[in-house]
Amino acid sequence: MxxxxxxxxxxxxxxxxxxxxxxxxxxxxxxxxxxxxxxxxxxxxxxxxxxxxxxxxxxxxxxxxxxxxxxxxxxxxxxxxxxxxxxxxxxxxxxxxxxxxxxxxxxxxxxxxxxxxxxxxxxxAATAQAQAEATKEAQKAGIAHHRATDPSKYRGRKPSYTREQLDLMRDMMGQGAGASAIAKATGLTRPTVQRIRDDLAGAEVVLARWGG
Incomplete structure (x- = not known):
């Protein structure tokens, strides 16, 4: 069976x-x-x-x-x-x-x-690897920048989204999904989706600070 x-x-x-x-x-x-x-x-x-x-x-x-x-x-x-x-x-x-x-x-x-x-x-498969490599580079660059420019604020506020939500959002964006559909699938608010969408690299940096 x-x-x-x-x-x-x-x-x-x-x-x-x-x-x-x-x-x-x-x-x-x-x-x-x-x-x-x-x-x-x-x-x-x-x-x-x-x-x-x-x-x-x-x-x-x-x-x-x-x-x-x-x-x-x-x-x-x-x-x-x-x-x-x-x-x-x-x-x-x-x-x-x-x-x-x-x-x-x-x-x-x-x-x-x-x-x-x-x-x-x-x-x-190539897309999955490329996304992983881009994420890693964005995290490294962002962390280095924030450590150098403002060490006291390096960690900042805990993000309102999780690694899984960000990964799902990126996947859906790659398929052309809109903010409303992404918000519904991820459980995030539409304004949050729009904010993250406008600065994906920054969103990766925030998660990296908190071990995400």
């Missing part, structure tokens, strides 16, 4: 597994089981090397569906993400994303459809 498994990865204390599950269910998925890794980086740790990621590979069977919020939950390294999705497809496992409602499976034998599917996998 086929099953639907949600894989969640949270890398900071502000992110929650429950929120990722709620997002999936709100999008129409019926989740049979949640497998999650907490406090694990998607950049430096391949899915197979994470405690629960390894269990995910062992547990999924032909005909099962793997649900993730977006491909960045599988990882933020291009090679790791593309290899992971393609292996699951070879094993007859369908990979589906909550954001954008994308489906990756190995059922098609049409070479044109395969080419389009593989190109999309590569694009999304």
């Amino acid at each position: 086929s099953r639907t498994v949600l894989y969640a990865r949270v890398s900071t204390t502000d992110q929650t597994i429950a929120h990722q599950k709620a997002q999936a269910e709100a999008s129409g998925f019926t989740i049979d089981e949640v497998i999650a890794d907490e406090g694990v980086s998607g950049i430096s740790t391949a899915l197979r090397d994470r405690p629960e990621g390894k269990r995910l590979f062992d547990k999924l069977r032909h005909g099962d569906t793997l649900v993730v919020r977006w491909v960045d939950r599988l990882g933020r390294n291009y090679q790791d993400v593309t290899d992971t999705i393609r292996e699951f497809m070879r094993r007859g496992i369908v990979v589906r994303t909550v954001i954008n409602g994308l489906t990756f499976d190995g059922a098609t034998t049409d070479p044109m459809q395969q080419a389009v599917r593989d190109a999309l996998i590569g694009f999304m």
